[in-house]
Amino acid sequence: MSEPSLPIGALARSVGCNVQTIRYYEQVGLLPPATRTAGAQRRYAQVHRQKLSFIRHARELGFSLPAIRELLALAEHSDSVCSRADSIARHQLEAVRRRIALLESRRAELERMLEHRHGRRVRDCRVIATLADHGLCAEERHETDARR
Amino acid sequence: MSEPSLPIGALARSVGCNVQTIRYYEQVGLLPPATRTAGAQRRYAQVHRQKLSFIRHARELGFSLPAIRELLALAEHSDSVCSRADSIARHQLEAVRRRIALLESRRAELERMLEHRHGRRVRDCRVIATLADHGLCAEERHETDARR
DNA sequence: GCTTGAAGCTCCAGTGACTGCAGGTTTTAA
DNA sequence: TTAAAACCTGCAGTCACTGGAGCTTCAAGC
Structure with a gap:
């Protein structure tokens, strides 16, 4: 019933990003809205932490937010077809390779x-x-x- | 007296960038203002082509606009000290190496x-x-x- | 219960280096 | 003279955040 609920600062520290970034992800619909306290402060559950961690990991690999949005949607449905996720990752790998060649x-x-x-x-x-x-x-x- | 004077489109084609970019460089003070026709269209001389070509080459190497501004200023004065230009370039090389390592x-x-x-x-x-x-x-x- | 300081809130502007568009004007070649 | 191509200014949008102003809420200690 009472899932541990983190304020935004604690969540930010726990995944290593900053507070504004989390609010930004909510704003652009990447992260589902947090529940709010009576005073309108955000409180996060484990599911938020998992998603945010997924997003940050993908960002470190250079995936764009639209790509991450799609990967998150695929991850939601464990019977969706894996080849789409592979294709997104291969595309990103190609982009990284081209960038390396340029550099x-x-x-x-x-x-x-x-x-x-x-x-x-x-x-x-x-x-x-x-x-x-x-x-x-x-x-x-x-x-x-x-x-x- | 009558130096060959290029309209902006011809200049853009000759250095391989686009027209808006040239206007942008003028706006941020990287490229000196062109002379204008009676109808207020820009006309460029060889000195502009040289500077623009310098800028584009530096951009291809990933120098920032502030760095290019400084390099252009150094290039103006043939008796200024070369070590500053070297230092800017070394700095850029280090940035490129770090970026490659990340990628x-x-x-x-x-x-x-x-x-x-x-x-x-x-x-x-x-x-x-x-x-x-x-x-x-x-x-x-x-x-x-x-x-x- | 009260105080206080940290942490939170919203809204908005700025980053870098362009790019694109709307709506109008000038140039140039036929 | 006409028509198309090229040009003009000014402004908004890109990407993924980041920072600030001005205000409110929370939690801990007294």
């Missing part, structure tokens, strides 16, 4: 910009020169390769 | 979630189960290792 190429160019010896003044600065002339970042490779 | 761990967990055989229904779904129980994503490794 790897950024990293490579930044490293190339930085690894050269250069003058103390901006007129000889690799960083500025590379940004100013897009050609440099492609040609740089050839020059470097040729020199070795 | 790699996401990728690993998503791959672990997806690589298991599982039932057709959500009650046996790895994806949902892993999200629901944060413990699974760490423990999974041990179980898997132990079983082999």
